[in-house]
Amino acid sequence: xxxxxxxxxxxxxxxxxxxxxxxxxxxxxxxxxxxxxxxxxxxxxxxxxxxxxxxxxxxxxxxxxxxxxxxxxxxxxxxxxxxxxxxxxxxxxxxxxxxxxxxxxxxxxxxxxxxxxxxxxxxxxxxxxxxxxxxxxxxxxxxxxxxxxxxxxxxxxxxxxxxxxxxxxxxxxxxxxxxxxxxxxxxxxxxxxxxxxxxxxxxxxxxxxxxxxxxxxxxxxxxxxxxxxxxxxxxxxxxxxxxxxxxxxxxxxxxxxxxxxxxxxxxxxxxxxxxxxxxxxxx
Amino acid sequence: xxxxxxxxxxxxxxxxxxxxxxxxxxxxxxxxxxxxxxxxxxxxxxxxxxxxxxxxxxxxxxxxxxxxxxxxxxxxxxxxxxxxxxxxxxxxxxxxxxxxxxxxxxxxxxxxx
Numbered sequence: 001x002x003x004x005x006x007x008x009x010x011x012x013x014x015x016x017x018x019x020x021x022x023x024x025x026x027x028x029x030x031x032x033x034x035x036x037x038x039x040x041x042x043x044x045x046x047x048x049x050x051x052x053x054x055x056x057x058x059x060x061x062x063x064x065x066x067x068x069x070x071x072x073x074x075x076x077x078x079x080x081x082x083x084x085x086x087x088x089x090x091x092x093x094x095x096x097x098x099x100x101x102x103x104x105x106x107x108x109x110x111x112x113x114x115x116x117x118x119x120x121x122x123x124x125x126x127x128x129x130x131x132x133x134x135x136x137x138x139x140x141x142x143x144x145x146x147x148x149x150x151x152x153x154x155x156x157x158x159x160x161x162x163x164x165x166x167x168x169x170x171x172x173x174x175x176x177x178x179x180x181x182x183x184x185x186x187x188x189x190x191x192x193x194x195x196x197x198x199x200x201x202x203x204x205x206x207x208x209x210x211x212x213x214x215x216x217x218x219x220x221x222x223x224x225x226x227x228x229x230x231x232x233x234x235x236x237x238x239x240x241x242x243x244x245x246x247x248x249x250x251x252x253x254x255x256x257x258x259x260x261x262x263x264x265x266x267x268x269x270x271x272x273x274x275x276x277x278x279x280x281x282x283x
Numbered sequence: 284x285x286x287x288x289x290x291x292x293x294x295x296x297x298x299x300x301x302x303x304x305x306x307x308x309x310x311x312x313x314x315x316x317x318x319x320x321x322x323x324x325x326x327x328x329x330x331x332x333x334x335x336x337x338x339x340x341x342x343x344x345x346x347x348x349x350x351x352x353x354x355x356x357x358x359x360x361x362x363x364x365x366x367x368x369x370x371x372x373x374x375x376x377x378x379x380x381x382x383x384x385x386x387x388x389x390x391x392x393x394x395x396x
Contacts, residue, residue, distance in 0.1 A: 079333075082334075082337050084364055085336050085340045086340070087340065087343050087363060088365070092336075092363060092366070094359050094362065097332060097359060205382065
């Protein structure tokens with residue numbers, strides 16, 4: 001079972017839920033936690049453990065060969081991302097815009113755009129008290145979250161044995177990176193908070209996951225703040241509410257210490273139980 | 284000297300467009316010919332990625348010596364404009380092209396990029 005934890009709005013508790021759920025789940029089943037929030041992975045703050053493997057993820061970008069180029073000027077028109085620009089007698093490659101699609105390289109009539117490897121990020125596998133933890137970290141300054149996320153999922157499929165439960169901590173938002181992380185999941189948990197902003201972004205996330213055709217449910221964090229419009233929305237849309245996590249100062253204090261919340265807060269332990277039993281029934 | 288402006292419209296009374304890559308118009312004033320030419324850049328609205336480089340390529344083709352804009356070009360566009368001998372003045376948003384030109388002549392604009 002591959003479970004993705006996602007949200008529209010950032011800062012609603014994706015990592016908190018993913019980490020606590022994974023640590024609790026591994027008491028009874030084999031579990032893998034994957035931090036796919038590659039631009040700012042922070043699951044590793046809560047889960048350290050021993051290093052098992054480290055893998056350098058790479059991508060390919062075109063390398064312009066001035067000697068071979070006939071300056072025909074076709075390549076910029078092929079690039080959907082405007083990563084190639086012809087300036088006089090020069091072809092400029094903008095690595096930050098390149099999506100490694102190989103179109104320019106394959107179609108260049110002069111073979112003047114060979115793809116060369118470039119660093120993308122690091123995939124780190126650690127083991128923490130029986131929990132497998134994979135962290136995917138994008139190189140600072142790069143923007144290509146999606147290819148790294150896809151590579152990370154491929155890495156897991158290839159190198160790690162099958163776990164009873166895989167928990168993917170997804171990037172926030174509803175853009176390419178989030179889609180890359182959740183699209184291969186069996187089930188998605190959308191976590192949000194009962195505020196107008198939380199509801200607005202939950203709606204976007206619901207649209208996205210529905211478009212992908214993946215079953216999903218909601219968890220509401222910081223229950224007690226804002227208003228109850230989000231509950232009305234879930235009811236109206238017939239979206240299962242898997243659990244509510246209360247808004248408590250004590251939770252924030254424990255979180256700031258990096259503690260496992262479910263071990264100290266009974267309501268969180270119950271919420272995780274509810275989520276795990278719901279997921280269990282899906283199998 | 285040729286001076287380029289990012290602008291929200293055509294003519295001297297148009298306002299400086301704060302955006303570089305997604306500017307609606309590029310205006311070019313040729314001081315020798317005393318001629319203000321406008322280039323419609325609104326097709327950029329349909330470009331999802333790499334608007335900055337695309338507009339920078341246009342600027343490169345127009346070959347001005349000075350660019351007067353608002354927020355300034357982003358990293359990708361800057362890497363292209365660097366290939367030119369171009370002085371980039373920023374923070375002219377809100378001014379008319381006429382006022383921006385006057386401010387430039389009075390050395391009142393901020394050099395950036």
